[in-house]
Structures are given as C-alpha cells and as structure tokens.
Amino acid sequence: MPVSIDICDSCIKVIEGEQQGSKIKINKAFIKEIDKSYIHNGYIHNKIDLTLLLTDIVNEYGLKNKDCFISFNSTDTVYKEITLPKTKYSNLDKLIKNSIQELFGDAINLVMDYEVCNEIKEDDKIFYKILIYGVPLKIVEDYKNVISNCGLVPKSLDIKRNAIYKISNNSINGEDIKDDINLFIDITGNDMMLSLMSKKIVLYKRDVDISEDIKREEIFLQGNSQEVNKEDEYELLEEIAISDIKKDDDITFLDDQDHHQEEAIFISPILLRVYEEVHKITQFSMSLNNGDIQKIYLYGDREDLDEIADYISNNTNTSSEKIKEIANIKSNVDIDISKFFIAIGNLLRK
Structure with a gap:
C-alpha cells in the first residue's frame, strides 16, 4: 500500500492506505510531532534531522520502498483559474501550456501543474474550468x-487544497456536498487554512498565522492562576474587550460579584x-452569483473543534460542524477523521 504524508510545521500525519475503486482502505494512521525548526511555510529548513526522523518512522512502521504522496501548504504557491473551450486532451494540454507561458512567463523557479476541475455550458458551448498552480x-x-x-519512493507532491476537492466527491458527515x-477550515498547530470551495474550484483561500491568538488563549485559560503576568492579563482583557460581547453602548460599573460574572463570559481568542x-469570507460569498455558503467544515489537530463549530453555528447564519465521517472508508485502525482529512484525500488519485 502507498503512504500519504500530510506535512505541517508542527507535525507530520501519516496514512498507509489506498484507493480501491470507490472505497478508501486504510491500514495504518499515526501522527508524529516535529521540531518547529524543521519546516516553515512549506519549506524544509533542517533536511538532515527531518530525514533521520522520517527514516526512523519508515523502519518502525515497515514502510520501506513504498510509494509516497506528500501534501503541503505554502503561501508561496501561486494559483490561477482559467476557462478554455472543451477539446481533446492532447490539444487542451497545448492550450494550457500556452496559458501558463502567458500568465507566468518562463516561471523557472516554479513547478507548474494544473487540474481540470469541471465543465460549464455557456451559449450552447462547453468550457473547462481549469486550476493552474505553481509550486516553488x-x-x-x-x-x-x-x-x-x-x-520511500516519492510519487507526487500536492498542495493541501487539492486533497480537499478530491475527497469532497465522497459524502462528508453523511451529506453529498x-x-x-x-x-473548509483547517486548524493545525499555529496555522489556520481557510478554503471556500465549489465544484472543485477554490473561490476564496486564506492562510492565517494564529500563533499570537494561541498565546492569548493560553493566558486566557490560565486567567485564574497566580502565576499569570498581570500585565499580559490586562492586555488580553483589553483586546477581548467587553465591548465585543455587550450589545449596547452603556458603560456599566461592576461590583466584585458582577465582575466575576462578566469574566465568565469572556470568549477564547481562537473563537x-x-x-x-x-x-470576512461570508461577506465575500454573498457577493457571488453562486449563492451563500451551505456549510462550514472544520478539521485539524485541535481537540476543541466541536466547540468552535458550535460557536460558529450559534453566532452566524451558517451551519458548522467538525468532520467526523467520510463515506466509503474501510480502516483497520481507529482513526480521527478530522486529524487525517488531508492525508486521506491525498490518497485519492486523479
């Protein structure tokens, strides 16, 4: 069976499995934390130690000489969506290469690839929607x-968002989407990756560094500890001001008892x-002719994804839920689908 590795700055997520017709068979699944100095923004900064770590994993789990599919994310990856008339694939390849030349020039420092996402019909003519992307x-x-x-035997290197639309052909949490x-919102380590998707097209993408929010969250969670630096605590309370929570413009002077009650409704900076x-993305989506967002799906390595989903559902007009189930998966091991969502999607071949 091939191996799928989802690369993050703080960990690597490994799946041994394969696509069997419409089904996905999983044999092994595990997560290994890595030193944050190894990888940043998709770039490897410590090749020797990362190689040693992966070698230990290969030996420990019996993965030697297996085909390997890698998924990663980097803000330096470039994307462009184009529309071309439907034609034979041999002709289409030439048209796409010409488009790449026009859009990116020689692109000597990029490895270019493309994906035919779907077909559209306009004025009785059929066109292809094509996503072109370049990786440093x-x-x-x-x-x-x-x-x-x-x-391992490297077979493909793919961006994480491609794994999302590949796996979205399977029903998620019992729904055909x-x-x-x-x-789709991926919250893993210090990163949050947001992808607004429709029919395999990325309508909106955003990568957010949430490391400062996590620091503020830690201060928030330690709020009752005497060890908390009061300066940090006051700064946190100022940033997560009561004005963000209160629905009126009145200034209320609280006695001690009321003060503790007010503190109890402070909201985590991550939320x-x-x-x-x-x-922001909802406002963008409302400007599209396609329509509003049907649902928000959360995945990643945080343990509070259900809580985050509930908060979104309760404070917006859009239903939100953690990804817990993907159709047609047969696994020999217990697996948290939300943590391995990208690695599973990357097993699927075109």
Missing part, C-alpha cells in the same frame, strides 16, 4: 530528496479569530 522549485526538490533518502459552496475570518 526549492520545495519540490527538497521534499523529493528527503523522501528518497528516508527509504460536491455541488455545494462549502467553507473570536475564527469568527472574524468566517465573517
């Missing part, structure tokens, strides 16, 4: 070298940040 050459070469040196407009980003 350094990222491609470094991953190829590391994967080869650790005993492939023709809907849905927002506020997610809500802020969802609000």
Whole structure:
C-alpha cells in the first residue's frame, strides 16, 4: 500500500492506505510531532534531522520502498483559474501550456501543474474550468530528496487544497456536498487554512498565522492562576474587550460579584479569530452569483473543534460542524477523521 504524508510545521500525519475503486482502505494512521525548526511555510529548513526522523518512522512502521504522496501548504504557491473551450486532451494540454507561458512567463523557479476541475455550458458551448498552480522549485526538490533518502519512493507532491476537492466527491458527515459552496477550515498547530470551495474550484483561500491568538488563549485559560503576568492579563482583557460581547453602548460599573460574572463570559481568542475570518469570507460569498455558503467544515489537530463549530453555528447564519465521517472508508485502525482529512484525500488519485 502507498503512504500519504500530510506535512505541517508542527507535525507530520501519516496514512498507509489506498484507493480501491470507490472505497478508501486504510491500514495504518499515526501522527508524529516535529521540531518547529524543521519546516516553515512549506519549506524544509533542517533536511538532515527531518530525514533521520522520517527514516526512523519508515523502519518502525515497515514502510520501506513504498510509494509516497506528500501534501503541503505554502503561501508561496501561486494559483490561477482559467476557462478554455472543451477539446481533446492532447490539444487542451497545448492550450494550457500556452496559458501558463502567458500568465507566468518562463516561471523557472516554479513547478507548474494544473487540474481540470469541471465543465460549464455557456451559449450552447462547453468550457473547462481549469486550476493552474505553481509550486516553488526549492520545495519540490527538497521534499523529493528527503523522501528518497528516508527509504520511500516519492510519487507526487500536492498542495493541501487539492486533497480537499478530491475527497469532497465522497459524502462528508453523511451529506453529498460536491455541488455545494462549502467553507473548509483547517486548524493545525499555529496555522489556520481557510478554503471556500465549489465544484472543485477554490473561490476564496486564506492562510492565517494564529500563533499570537494561541498565546492569548493560553493566558486566557490560565486567567485564574497566580502565576499569570498581570500585565499580559490586562492586555488580553483589553483586546477581548467587553465591548465585543455587550450589545449596547452603556458603560456599566461592576461590583466584585458582577465582575466575576462578566469574566465568565469572556470568549477564547481562537473563537473570536475564527469568527472574524468566517465573517470576512461570508461577506465575500454573498457577493457571488453562486449563492451563500451551505456549510462550514472544520478539521485539524485541535481537540476543541466541536466547540468552535458550535460557536460558529450559534453566532452566524451558517451551519458548522467538525468532520467526523467520510463515506466509503474501510480502516483497520481507529482513526480521527478530522486529524487525517488531508492525508486521506491525498490518497485519492486523479
């Protein structure tokens, strides 16, 4: 069975499995934390130690000489959506290469690829919607070298958003979503990746560094501890001001008892940040002719994804839920689908 590895700055998520017709068979699934100095924004900064770590994983789990599919995310990846008339694939390839030349020039520092996402009909003519994307050459070469040196066989390097639309052809949480407009939110480590998708097209994408929000969250969670730096606590309370929670403009002077009651309704900075980003994307989606967001799906390695989903549902007009089930998966191990969502999607071949 091939191996799918989802690369993050703080961990790597590994699936051994394969696509069997319409089903996905999973044999092994595990997560390994990595030093944050190894990878940043998709770039490998410590190839030696990362190779040693992966070599240990390959030996420990018996993965040697297996085909390997890598998924990663980097803000330096470039995207462009184009529309071309439907034609034979041999002709289409030439048209796309000409389009790449026009859009990106020689692109000597990028590895270009494309995906035919769907067909549309306009004025009785059929067109292809095509996503063209370019990955920095350094990222491609470094991953190829590391994967080869650790005993695996590199077969593909793909961006994480491609895994989302591939797996969205399967029903998620019991619903068929492939023709809907849905927002996918990945919260893993210090990163939040938001992808507004419709019929395999990325309508909106945003990558957010939430490291400062996580620091504020830690202060928030330690609010009752005597060890908390009061200066940090006061700064936090100012940033998550009561004005964000109160619905009127009155200034209320609280006695001690009321003060504790008011503190109890303070909201985690992560919840506020997610809500802020969802609000931005909702406003964008409302400007589209396609329609509103049908549902928001959360996945990643946080343990409070259900809580975040509930907060979004309760404070917006859009239903939100953690990804817990993907149709047609057969697994030999217990697996948290939300944590391995990208790695599972990356198993699917075109």
